Amino acid sequence: MEPAAATSYPVARDAPPRPAPHTAQLGQGRPRGDWGRWALLAVVLLLLAGSFAWGVYRSRHRPRNLAFIIVTYYLVALLYCCLAKLNLLRRDDPAAAPERWRVRMAVWGVSVALANTIAGRVADAMPNAGLKIAVWVLTCVGIGAGFYFFFVREGAGRRTTDGRALHEVSPEQRV
Template sequence: MEPSPSAATSSYPVAREPPPRPPPQTAQLGQGPAQPGWKSWALWVFLSVLITSGFAWGVYRARHNPRNLAFVITTYYLLAVLYCCLAKLDALRRDDPARRRVRLAVWAVSVAMASTIAWRFADSMPYLALKIAVWVLTAVAIVLAYYFFFARGADGAGRRPEVALHEVSPEQRV
């Protein structure tokens, strides 16, 4: 007995193969995650001009005091190095072995910058208790940065790996 044509077409939903997924877009070295628009570039140019003009004003004001001049130049240099390290970190893929070294460089430059600024602020404090408080707060910030950047894992280490939806059981989807 052959099935009738009406039996072949059912009103019930039929399971079909899912549509093919596009390949994941990963950032390659020298190629950012996406091409930013002109507004993003305008913001970066504006911020760069603002920071550089602040640096120029600081150099002008500190031109007669070598200690202040060294602080301004060191801070600007560390900020530029930190920006370069963060750009390099953003350009690397998550599975690149060089990523850990670049993260370590970012943390080291951040520690150097925090220590430089803390040294300058602690030097201007009138009482010993305030100087100690500045250094304690700096140490706490450095330890927290280390925890969130390395121990907890900025790349997702310590998190559960992502599983594709078709590999998840129906009970887990709810």
């Protein structure tokens, strides 16, 4: 008869250490288990596509309304694509700096076009000239603030608030 300790029962062991999470970089896939984010994205895209289809259906006999809906939908989709590409480009990679600049310019141009498209439509719906002017003034202020924070501000998009480069900051300080 064999002793009880010699039988082959499974032994509980420590779980293997989990690898450190990776940041989103060009050429790497998303981490596993990110299904909640994808589900939210799918719902938002379905709602956006549904509202686009409903808007096209309702304005099918009015060419100006139809053009507004199509242009706005296109600009929102283009802005999303540009922001996703900008998010993928690493800030601390000097080789990606020229491409980041081009993508930031594209984001800026699409944002200005979208703001002007919507402001023009809202201003047309205003009953008097004072409100139309107010819509355009607020649009210009918003565009100017975006330009300042995106391009003019010292270290816009390149450094942290205390002047250090982003790759010099520890992960604990980024949170």
